[in-house]
Amino acid sequence: MTVSAVSAEENFADPLNRESRFYSNVVNVPIRDLTPFAAAPRTAEDADHVRALAESAIAPPPIVVHRATSQVVDGLHRLRAAQLRGEKTIAAVYFDGDVKEAYVLAVKLNATHGLPLTLADRKAAAREILSLYPEWSDRRIAGVAGLSPKTVAAIRRRSDGEFPRSTGRLASNGVLYRSNEQARRRAAELFEADPDASAREVALAAGVSVTTAKDVRKRLRDGEEPVSRKGSKPARGAAIGTAGRRADPAYVLDRMRRDPALRFTESGRAVLRWLEVPFGGADLRTVVDKIPSHCAPGLAEVARQRSRDWDQLAELLDHCT
Structure with missing residues (x-):
């Protein structure tokens, strides 16, 4: 069989x-x-x-x-x-x-x-496996060739540039561990796509440790980049728009939709829902012309109340630090 x-x-x-x-x-x-x-x-x-x-x-x-x-x-x-x-x-x-x-x-x-196999044969075999499967981790290749992971790492370093570049390391459990920056950005994408995803789920999908996944999630919630930059500070304090002049509302709203500090909190997501452009940018006069006359007074009062609510929100936001 x-x-x-x-x-x-x-x-x-x-x-x-x-x-x-x-x-x-x-x-x-x-x-x-x-x-x-x-x-x-x-x-x-x-x-x-x-x-x-x-x-x-x-x-x-x-x-x-x-x-x-x-x-x-x-x-x-x-x-x-x-x-x-x-x-x-x-x-x-x-x-x-x-x-x-x-x-x-x-x-x-x-x-x-x-x-x-002799030591020389095992080292030669590890080098050949690197050429066949450059994405395999040092530990995985070591387990096959009967060497230590440090020995395989040294062979990889000496052969740098000879083999195709890998986007990560494939461990024996089948998990692809990507380079630190690439993996962190992948984890950030997964968290942005599903803010309620667990750190363990994201870690497995992105090829990072659970600790790293938690750190990426914390950075996103704090408005920071998922990958730390030496000498740089979080962009959280940078205002959207320019002081003293009006920013394009559509541009501002698009920026805020992408801001993790809003996407990853209930209150932030609520604000984003409120800020969606009404009527999808349609001509308001055309919209009003199609509203039954007996509904107009009630809708006008609701619109005025919403306007007062937005004025109050704008005033509170102006005093935020």
Whole structure:
């Protein structure tokens, strides 16, 4: 039974689990049909290890074969031992991913069991994975290659500019952690789109920590930029419009609709609703001409009351500091 391949973004925690979506059941494969993996992370075969396997009375685990190419992703020494014993078939499981996924799997398996990869091979493998998946985090690549995250970070720094630039780091849990500025701006967009969203929800969607998401939310509520600028101060004190002259009402209203200090408070959102331009900028005389005459006196009184309310609000706003 063959099972379809899955994304290489998933963990290879139990690579030989029969229930894994990466593998078929164990089958006997003709040895003559198999070839070494063209992109094998191991630079040299170990003849002594092959002889030890050939002389062992313990049945070895099945090898892993890339179905599309019939190449041995894991178990080349076991294959050589079987050839040395004169066997015609070997137990194997088929891997159904693409070549890049097969390479990552080969590194993971060869770094964690059997004859481990040398340090030089593991570093070379980490560098190759960086070229294939530059968005992967240092910790994730380290887990595959059997290195420390610091070692992978050093390899990334030395290779800076050689690999495609990534917009972030993809962790083993599937979360894409973006660069600090980009991630904070993405979190700000999410909060602006849904002011009631939880910090945890935004953190997961934006690829930031919950603490960072909370900080972005606080900055927005305080009228600050989501990304701090050294030497700069919040733009909260900057007035919309210019003192001593009238600003365009449509421009002012548009600016206020975008202001987080208004968007993220109940009172601010209420004011924004009140300030929406009445009649959508229509000609008032045309509107009045279509109002039934018996409704005019009542509407006129309501309009005057609203006018007094707005005059009072304007006077209070003039005295705000």
